[in-house]
Amino acid sequence: MKRIVYREWRIPPARFWGILGILASVIGIGTLSFGYMEHQGHWVTGMNNAVVWGLPHVFAVFLVIAASGALNIASIGTVFRKPIYKPLGRLSGLLAVALLMGGLLILVTDLGRPERLIVAITSYNFSSIFAWNIFLYTGFMAIVIAYLWTMADRQGGPFNRPVGILALFWRLALTTGTGSIFGFLVAREAYSAAILGPMFVILSFAYGLAVFLLVLMFAFAEEGRVIGPKILRRLKNLLALFVAGALYFMLIYHLTNLYAAKHDDFESWLLLHGGIYTFAFWVGSILIGGLLPLWILYHPEKGKNCNWVAAAAALVIVGGLSTMYVVIIGSQAYPMPLFPGQTILESGFGDGVGGRAASYWPSIPELLLGLGGVAVGLLITAVGVRVLQFLPESLADDVVPVDEETLGEAAFAKPA
Numbered sequence: 535m536k537r538i539v540y541r542e543w544r545i546p547p548a549r550f551w552g553i554l555g556i557l558a559s560v561i562g563i564g565t566l567s568f569g570y571m572e573h574q575g576h577w578v579t580g581m582n583n584a585v586v587w588g589l590p591h592v593f594a595v596f597l598v599i600a601a602s603g604a605l606n607i608a609s610i611g612t613v614f615r616k617p618i619y620k621p622l623g624r625l626s627g628l629l630a631v632a633l634l635m636g637g638l639l640i641l642v643t644d645l646g647r648p649e650r651l652i653v654a655i656t657s658y659n660f661s662s663i664f665a666w667n668i669f670l671y672t673g674f675m676a677i678v679i680a681y682l683w684t685m686a687d688r689q690g691g692p693f694n695r696p697v698g699i700l701a702l703f704w705r706l707a708l709t710t711g712t713g714s715i716f717g718f719l720v721a722r723e724a725y726s727a728a729i730l731g732p733m734f735v736i737l738s739f740a741y742g743l744a745v746f747l748l749v750l751m752f753a754f755a756e757e758g759r760v761i762g763p764k765i766l767r768r769l770k771n772l773l774a775l776f777v778a779g780a781l782y783f784m785l786i787y788h789l790t791n792l793y794a795a796k797h798d799d800f801e802s803w804l805l806l807h808g809g810i811y812t813f814a815f816w817v818g819s820i821l822i823g824g825l826l827p828l829w830i831l832y833h834p835e836k837g838k839n840c841n842w843v844a845a846a847a848a849l850v851i852v853g854g855l856s857t858m859y860v861v862i863i864g865s866q867a868y869p870m871p872l873f874p875g876q877t878i879l880e881s882g883f884g885d886g887v888g889g890r891a892a893s894y895w896p897s898i899p900e901l902l903l904g905l906g907g908v909a910v911g912l913l914i915t916a917v918g919v920r921v922l923q924f925l926p927e928s929l930a931d932d933v934v935p936v937d938e939e940t941l942g943e944a945a946f947a948k949p950a
Contacts, residue, residue, distance in 0.1 A: 564906015597637030603742020823853010
């Protein structure tokens with residue numbers, strides 16, 4: 535076995551407090567934006583009677599499904615017994631909890647009357663997928679915290695795999711439930727598709743791993759730690775696989791809609807004549823979020839470079855936000871066919887809008903509120919990494935034991 539060399543890894547205090555100050559400032563601005571929209575009313579946003587879920591929902595849903603996907607690394611190491619991923623399990627769990635908290639905070643503040651949340655968590659209509667999601671979100675957070683305990687405490691070691699299996703199935707249910715929010719909405723022509731549930735699962739894998747990679751690379755770079763080619767190769771190949779899977783599900787979703795004649799008008803509008811939504815789909819989702827990252831990750835030279843892999847992960851995140859923008863906002867903007875085959879007079883109440891797509895343009899407060907939720911997740915992650923031992927000592931190839939079965943313990947071992 536190769537000798538393991540240790541050193542004290544610690545980001546300089548001035549740098550750490552500077553990062554926290556920036557994140558806290560973004561959170562403060564997001565809080566002010568929430569207060570402004572809450573006081574003035576939602577008329578100050580770009581939302582209207584047709585588009586009732588705006589840009590904050592794009593950020594919120596992205597963070598929620600990315601939280602589920604971020605836990606994928608821990609699941610691979612524990613449930614599927616891949617020890618090389620075990621040192622990354624703690625950061626994976628921390629990031630999952632942090633992203634979920636950021637996403638849920640956006641939802642609570644964007645919907646208005648956040649003090650009424652107590653009603654949502656005490657009164658349930660189990661015929662609604664929203665009621666089930668209350669249990670899925672809170673349960674996910676509790677299970678992941680227990681999962682982190684089994685990783686950090688030797689007494690929890692025997693429970694590590696059982697809790698990991700529970701977390702795996704729970705997060706699959708959570709992401710399926712999030713996708714089903716849209717899949718069960720029969721009134722919107724773009725929704726009402728069973729494939730949205732599993733599609734959100736594979737999207738979560740890609741987005742969560744992309745966020746995880748960027749956080750891991752940034753943290754290691756700031757503290758002078760090394761990511762070896764071995765683990766980098768595995769992570770980037772995994773990301774490429776998830777991105778390809780996401781493209782496949784998006785292809786099947788649109789091919790299914792094209793096969794059904796009743797969806798021809800919607801598909802024609804979205805793919806060809808949808809303006810900003812067509813641009814966001816082809817350029818944001820397909821090109822930036824899919825084809826370019828795949829080209830980088832499978833390139834024989836660029837795929838071995840940390841900076842290029844980080845760029846690919848960033849492109850996946852941008853593409854993910856574009857995908858959520860198209861799925862959430864574009865599907866609302868398309869007019870509702872209340873009377874198929876009939877001419878509907880123009881109205882401002884979302885009942886057809888004269889056959890034209892509804893207008894929506896995000897406002898600055900909406901953007902700042904969404905960024906505030908992102909900053910909450912990153913702040914929790916930064917504090918967690920600083921206060922507790924969520925990062926392995928090193929991921930360099932020269933300190934990784936030859937026997938990968940011992941890697942999980944060795945990466946977190948302290949010098950004698």
